[in-house]
Amino acid sequence: MKALLSTDHKVVARAYLWAGLGFLGVGGLMAMLIRWQWGWPGRPVPGLGWALPESGGALTPPAYTGLFTMHGLVMVFFAITPLLIGALGHFVIPLAVGARGMAFPRLSAWSFRVFAAGGALVLVSFGVRLGTASAGWTSYPPLSAAHVFTPGVGQTLVMVGVVCAAVSSFLGAVNFVVTVVRCRAPGMGWGRLPLTVWGLFFTSVLNLLFVPVVAVATGLVLMDRVVGTRFFMAGAAVTGGGGDPLLYQHLFWMFGHPEVYILILPAWGMVGDFVAFFSRKRAHGYRGTVVAMGAVTGLSGLVYAHHLFTSGMAPMMGRAFMTLTLIISLPAMVMFLNWLMTVWRGSVRLTVPMVAALGTMVVFGLGGLSGLALGAVATDIPLHGTMWVVGHFHLTMAAASFLAVFAGLYFWFPKMFGRHLHTGLAMGHVVSSAVLFVAVFGGQLMAGYAGQLRRLYDPYQYTFLKHLLSLNQWTSVAAFALGSAQLLFVVNLVWTLRRGRVAEANPWQVGTLEWTCAPSPPPEDNYAEVPEVLRGPHELSQPEVYERLGRDWIGQAEALPEESKASTPEAQPALGGAG
Amino acid sequence: MDAASGRTLALPEDASAHGHRIDALLATNHRLEGLLALVVLGWLALAVWRFHKARRAAADGGTRRSRTLVLALALVTFGVVDGTLFVRSLGYVDEVLWNFEVPVKHPDTVRLEVNARQWTWEARYAGEDGRFGTADDVVTWSDVRVPVGVPVWVQLSSTDVVHGLALPNFRVKLDAVPGRVNQTWFQAAREGTWEVACYQHCGTSHYKMRGTLTVMAPEAYRAWLREASRQATRAYDAADSAAHWGWAWKEAP
Ligand SMILES: [Cu+2]
Numbered sequence: 050m051k052a053l054l055s056t057d058h059k060v061v062a063r064a065y066l067w068a069g070l071g072f073l074g075v076g077g078l079m080a081m082l083i084r085w086q087w088g089w090p091g092r093p094v095p096g097l098g099w100a101l102p103e104s105g106g107a108l109t110p111p112a113y114t115g116l117f118t119m120h121g122l123v124m125v126f127f128a129i130t131p132l133l134i135g136a137l138g139h140f141v142i143p144l145a146v147g148a149r150g151m152a153f154p155r156l157s158a159w160s161f162r163v164f165a166a167g168g169a170l171v172l173v174s175f176g177v178r179l180g181t182a183s184a185g186w187t188s189y190p191p192l193s194a195a196h197v198f199t200p201g202v203g204q205t206l207v208m209v210g211v212v213c214a215a216v217s218s219f220l221g222a223v224n225f226v227v228t229v230v231r232c233r234a235p236g237m238g239w240g241r242l243p244l245t246v247w248g249l250f251f252t253s254v255l256n257l258l259f260v261p262v263v264a265v266a267t268g269l270v271l272m273d274r275v276v277g278t279r280f281f282m283a284g285a286a287v288t289g290g291g292g293d294p295l296l297y298q299h300l301f302w303m304f305g306h307p308e309v310y311i312l313i314l315p316a317w318g319m320v321g322d323f324v325a326f327f328s329r330k331r332a333h334g335y336r337g338t339v340v341a342m343g344a345v346t347g348l349s350g351l352v353y354a355h356h357l358f359t360s361g362m363a364p365m366m367g368r369a370f371m372t373l374t375l376i377i378s379l380p381a382m383v384m385f386l387n388w389l390m391t392v393w394r395g396s397v398r399l400t401v402p403m404v405a406a407l408g409t410m411v412v413f414g415l416g417g418l419s420g421l422a423l424g425a426v427a428t429d430i431p432l433h434g435t436m437w438v439v440g441h442f443h444l445t446m447a448a449a450s451f452l453a454v455f456a457g458l459y460f461w462f463p464k465m466f467g468r469h470l471h472t473g474l475a476m477g478h479v480v481s482s483a484v485l486f487v488a489v490f491g492g493q494l495m496a497g498y499a500g501q502l503r504r505l506y507d508p509y510q511y512t513f514l515k516h517l518l519s520l521n522q523w524t525s526v527a528a529f530a531l532g533s534a535q536l537l538f539v540v541n542l543v544w545t546l547r548r549g550r551v552a553e554a555n556p557w558q559v560g561t562l563e564w565t566c567a568p569s570p571p572p573e574d575n576y577a578e579v580p581e582v583l584r585g586p587h588e589l590s591q592p593e594v595y596e597r598l599g600r601d602w603i604g605q606a607e608a609l610p611e612e613s614k615a616s617t618p619e620a621q622p623a624l625g626g627a628g
Numbered sequence: 629m630d631a632a633s634g635r636t637l638a639l640p641e642d643a644s645a646h647g648h649r650i651d652a653l654l655a656t657n658h659r660l661e662g663l664l665a666l667v668v669l670g671w672l673a674l675a676v677w678r679f680h681k682a683r684r685a686a687a688d689g690g691t692r693r694s695r696t697l698v699l700a701l702a703l704v705t706f707g708v709v710d711g712t713l714f715v716r717s718l719g720y721v722d723e724v725l726w727n728f729e730v731p732v733k734h735p736d737t738v739r740l741e742v743n744a745r746q747w748t749w750e751a752r753y754a755g756e757d758g759r760f761g762t763a764d765d766v767v768t769w770s771d772v773r774v775p776v777g778v779p780v781w782v783q784l785s786s787t788d789v790v791h792g793l794a795l796p797n798f799r800v801k802l803d804a805v806p807g808r809v810n811q812t813w814f815q816a817a818r819e820g821t822w823e824v825a826c827y828q829h830c831g832t833s834h835y836k837m838r839g840t841l842t843v844m845a846p847e848a849y850r851a852w853l854r855e856a857s858r859q860a861t862r863a864y865d866a867a868d869s870a871a872h873w874g875w876a877w878k879e880a881p
Contacts, residue, residue: 397676
């Protein structure tokens with residue numbers, strides 16, 4: 050209840066954290082059920098008899114369509130988004146820019162309330178007659194728009210829930226953008242922002258631009274569904290003429306593709322920061338990385354139609370979107386190489402956040418590479434709509450953003466709760482998750498390359514897919530192991546919140562504002578005194594700091610003993626672009 | 629199960645006249661990507677191992693030289709990997725996929741109207757008179773037949789929801805969208821029976837929207853069509869509106 054009333058960004062962040070973790074559990078359990086069905090189709094799921102009494106616990110085709118639809122929607126809108134942006138974004142941004150809170154504290158509270166309402170609708174949808182939504186996470190009309198195809202109120206409830214999530218993301222994005230632009234502490238120039246803040250900032254820009262598009266598309270489907278309009282219902286037997294189903298696909302992917310970057314940009318930012326912190330040196334090519342992230346942000350809306358290469362689009366469009374799609378891999382490569390160069394010639398400390406960041410690099414790298422073939426028209430055709438696509442986007446969107454969420458959580462947990470998560474358990478969790486992610490989604494890539502289409506209740510209806518049964522079983526076993534590995538985190542969380550070690554003031558020995566200017570957890574107004582920022586976020590291993598302070602880090606707002614004297618006007622230019 | 633279709637790490641067996649170009653491109657692309665993954669992840673592992681707890685870290689965020697190196701490496705990789713993919717994909721698109729000159733010019737091109745419906749593939753042949761929408765149109769359900777060695781020009785639509793026509797062994801995929809007629813073409817390289825699949829989620833029985841594609845010798849195909857056309861004329865029912873879903877054949881896109 051406190052979470053629904055408070056306007057403190059840290060309380061809102063924690064509310065998002067619990068809600069997001071809850072939905073992550075729900076979405077993860079649904080993934081396990083889907084994997085069960087692909088490994089042992091039609092076989093009763095142990096322990097599921099209570100939920101599906103008619104089939105004795107076996108998944109039926111309607112139950113299965115509900116599962117894969119809701120797995121996608123829950124993970125994208127109610128797990129990854131709230132964890133990365135709602136929880137870590139709300140928590141980190143004001144602290145990292147040296148603000149006393151969000152620009153619009155009441156808007157923070159409202160963004161969570163609207164999100165919670167959407168989440169509640171989604172949960173309710175599981176209990177209604179005829180079940181929850183079943184039109185796929187993409188909700189293509191006419192399937193999603195007509196009661197004859199998706200009967201029951203579940204589809205409607207869930208789509209209203211998605212609109213709520215979209216409104217919440219939009220409110221959050223307004224708040225983040227204004228906070229970063231207007232509320233930075235004195236001296237916190239754009240060139241001194243941690244990369245995490247940059248990632249969250251670009252994400253918010255994308256949310257501002259593209260979330261309204263999905264809200265409109267979903268809203269129009271809802272009108273088709275509830276009021277009887279025909280925006281997307283052309284030529285369908287049930288209605289006659291009118292609108293165009295393809296219009297929805299354009300609107301959806303105009304949001305849906307940037308959404309990939311919405312979910313990965315904060316992860317990129319964190320990787321950039323963590324490899325610098327734990328290589329004990331400045332981020333290599335900080336400005337290049339920021340420009341690269343900005344370029345991806347700028348291009349993100351211009352590549353969306355590669356999702357429609359097989360929709361019958363005009364050849365001219367196909368060629369244009371193939372070109373743009375391949376171009377976006379260039380800034381991604383620059384950024385990746387900058388991370389590598391940051392580790393090179395560093396002094397690498399394999400802390401939990403660092404290992405999680407390295408794991409993020411690995412799965413994101415593999416995910417990015419497996420996506421290239423989907424960006425060119427000719428190679429997209431055999432792979433389109435197969436498990437290759439599923440494996441690819443799970444590596445980038447699921448594995449990479451999930452590992453980044455946990456990197457961030459392990460990093461900022463002491464700041465959020467004043468306690469240290471158990472390092473051994475955390476390390477076991479992160480390493481096993483990273484390895485198993487590669488196993489599970491690598492298995493999906495293989496199945497897709499061999500032609501397995503996605504979303505099939507029983508893939509083995511097709512003779513050309515029959516030989517993939519054992520591959521799918523192995524992949525499912527890896528998925529169950531991955532699911533079980535999450536218990537390490539749950540145990541760690543419960544144990545730490547009860548009796549975890551109290552965190553020291555600056556456990557990672559880094560200089561960013563939240564660790565050097567505020568206690569853990571920070572008080573309501575964050576900073577007793579608004580810090581005055583003197584340097585960048587990664588001032589590690591600087592010889593003069595060693596010499597004068599005897600340590601390899603210095604706070605962003607901490608003056609070197611001599612520096613305070615030297616900050617006379619003639620010494621200013623030497624500091625360079627102070628803001 | 630024959631050896632070719634039993635290989636887990638292989639694409640579905642290619643039975644088309646042009647699919648080998650896609651397959652070769654995919655193979656090249658995967659080799660390049662595999663190499664890239666090895667180099668990059670190997671470099672990462674080496675960096676972590678070599679600089680683990682190194683006594684002194686560099687104090688800078690890169691020199692002009694190291695930043696240029698990053699940009700150069702990215703540009704070279706981009707040029708090689710994305711470049712091959714782009715050029716050869718464009719070649720395939722221009723010469724095969726979106727080049728309807730081939731089916732338009734070939735004298736024996738088979739024209740086929742396909743209507744997707746929950747959960748079946750309706751296929752329509754113009755019949756003996758060569759025109760669509762007449763009494764001798766041949767209609768089949770989830771049973772498509774084509775002759776070997778000639779272009780098959782497909783016009784595709786849907787009656788209810790969005791479906792996706794997939795001929796995995798012919799490297800063909802195309803959406804069936806209500807209210808639109810989408811077009812593609814392919815050419816079978818050998819006789820045999822293959823599968824037609826739906827790749828867009830289209831409702832509960834989506835997974836059962838399976839059809840067969842039989843590639844026949846040209847004489848056998850002509851004989852089959854003649855006989856089917858004769859039977860269709862005999863069974864023609866002008867009042868059966870559900871049977872009249874076809875359209876006047878469209879121009880090439
Ligand atoms: Cu279908």
